[in-house]
Amino acid sequence: MRNNPILVLAAVLLSSVSLPITLTGASVALVEIASDLQADLAPVQWVVTGYNATFASFMLASGSLADLIGRRRVYTSGLIIFVVSGLLSTVATDIVLLDVVRALAGVGGAAAAASGSALLAASFQGPARARVFGLFGTALGIGLAFGPTIAGVLVNAFGWRAVFGVPSVACLLVLGVVRLLPESRDPRSRRVDWAGTVSFTAGLLLLIFGFVEGPALGWTSPAVLGAFVASVVLFAAFVVIEYRTREPLLDLSLLTTPRFLGISIAAATIVSVLIPLLIYLPSYFTRVLGMGPDQAGAVLIMLTAPTLVLPSLAGLITRWVPPAVIVVLAVVLVGLGSAWLALSGPASTALGLAGPLLTIGFGVGVSTGLIDGVALSSVGPERAGTASGLFNTVRLGGETVAIAVFGAVLAAMTAGRLAEPGFAGGLRVVLWSMTGLALVTVLVVTVLLRAPARTTGRTPEPVSR
16 A cells, blocks of 8 residues: 555654543543442552553554554554444443553553554655654643643533543544555564563553552551552562563663753653642642642643643754753752642632642653753664663653652541642642652762763673773
8 A cells, every 4th residue: 555654654753642541531530430430449440551551551452463463453443442442431330340451541541652653664765754753752741731721621511521521532532444555564573582571561550559459458458558569579470571582572781871861850750740730730620729620730731731832942952961960850840840830729719729730840841852852872873773662661660659659648637538638638648759859860860971971782792982
């Protein structure tokens, strides 16, 4: 079939905007979901964490599978799973069913995102490819940035089910043209590391289960302790598998490069502040500050809009300030913003929230895109693809665990209700924890960036002098 690059671009961009909306958008609808389905916080948390966990876990495997059996095929399969899961979410009358289909939606979203980017790479070459991937990143950023605002309008107008239905309908439109997209695969593609995929996914899900269910079941309950122990065992097995297999899912030897490790930690910290705030601030705004869902979504624009404006500014700043320094300053900003927000009380107005939200947003925005380039440049162009996979896994895994941990703190301090009494105090604990995490990250990253470079890889290589 003849390649139609513009059609490929239109299809992938539309689906790319839709995928993150169901993550950030669901955060605005959590209170309504809990009330409508008469569910406590722990099961409601899985609406968000289930999607995020499976998305993070299946991204790498989806990319490998797309190269092996066909990018259009995996893209189509991912869209079908995402659409069906989204439509089932709109008719779910039970929180368990909603949680299950949301986890399936994460699998579909991962397949669509990974294979969609592969379709773009196969359809565009040279300078056009760079421009197209800039648009791809912008589309993901729009979905992330305006997801809460769009969701607030949808919840007010049609109820919480529209948050899942509208993105599904958008992807359904894409499904109508996928047969016109070109098929491609990599003849040199490797087999999928299923052992690594299963052990990593199961370990991550069990770790999240422990944090989400701990406040309700008790931290010493057999189920929670068993989940934590099993998670440790599975992650240990994952490390062994990755070092022993000839074609690993992740090349963990890259983590022995101090600069790459430091930038990866910085990236994980930044999203571990941003994403939990996107998830839980809407409930705080509605339950404690008395905002409506649409107003809560609008206020969050101050947190997310800088991610659309500042990346280009960061590129200009690098003419005078080293990129690694900008990354460290970004972590400092998200830490300062968290502390400032912690000092804001329940009497805060939308205007009073502008300072801390914009400070965090500035830190996130100035590092967006730039931080990826700094990480990949630390390992050399010949390992850029492998490094990108590990870097994004660290970042996605970090944000997923952060959502679960901070949700557990809020659940414990609000008796599983995300409401007063306890919500304002719980949020302060979370925010001060974020501040402490940022401070520790700044110290660790500074040390790692000052460490001497070392070679990485499965076999030692001579050092050039």
